[in-house]
Amino acid sequence: MKKKELRKLFGERRQTLTTAEVADGSQAIARLFFSFFAIETLKAIHVYLPIRRQNEVDTFPIIYTIQEKYLQNQVVIPRALPETGEMEHYQWLPDMKLQLNQWGILEPDPSCNLHYAVSGIDLVIIPLLAFDRNGYRVGYGKGFYDRFLAKCRPNVIKVGISLFDPILKIDDINPFDVRMDYCITPTQIWKW
Structure with missing residues (x-):
């Protein structure tokens, strides 16, 4: 199936x-x-904040566990810049001010001044709608994560999370699509 069809099917x-x-x-x-x-x-x-109205995987259990049990770790969250298609990255603090962006996604208020350099990120948890058995994903189609991942260190660990198992193959992969290293479903960890 092609990405457009998969977005509709898995969104539904x-x-x-x-x-x-x-x-x-x-x-x-x-x-x-x-x-x-x-x-x-x-x-x-790096952890995305979930879009609850779209039944996205809730990442707060991961964020809160890191905060409680791994005090030496930093949690980094994104903020989309729609005018450029890029993202900024901020250190997460439990009491930081969040706001909804134009798509209804929670993001850090840019005035919080807790910018985090992409070069310091070791692992990225990636949102997705669907993924295939080759490690490719279908996102929302804006390319934010593919552009961001292309700027990360080559050894950054790329982890998708999905409530559904993979499909066999996404038919319209392009050269800008960044393959995941792993994808976690509720029952299994897929590795490439």
């Missing part, structure tokens, strides 16, 4: 999930994440 599939199913799947993904990755060896973990 996510909307059929109950709040409890999203919460349970998100908790299962968080457990697998912490059981698999040596978090204590990483300095900074």
Whole structure:
């Protein structure tokens, strides 16, 4: 299937999930994440903030666990710059001011002044709608994460998270699509 079809199909599939199913799947993904990755060896973990109205995987269980158990780690969150298609990155603090952007996504208020350099990020948790057995993902189609990942260090660990298993193949991969290293579902960790 092509990306446009997959966006529609998996967007609709996510909307059929109950709040409890999203919460349970998100908790299962968080457990697998912490059981698999040596978090204590990483300095900074980039985590998106979930779009709850779209039943996106809730990343707050990951954020809060890092804050509570891995005090030496930094959590970094993105802020989209729609005019350029780029993202800025900020150190997460529990009491930081957040605001909704034009797409209804929570982001740090740019006045918080906690910018974080892309070069310091060790692992990126990537949002997606669908992914395939080759490690490619379908996002929302704006290219923010592909541009961001292209600027990361070559050894940054790229981890997608999904409430659904992979499809066989995305038919219209292009040269700008960045392949994931792993994708975590509620029942399995996929590795490439």
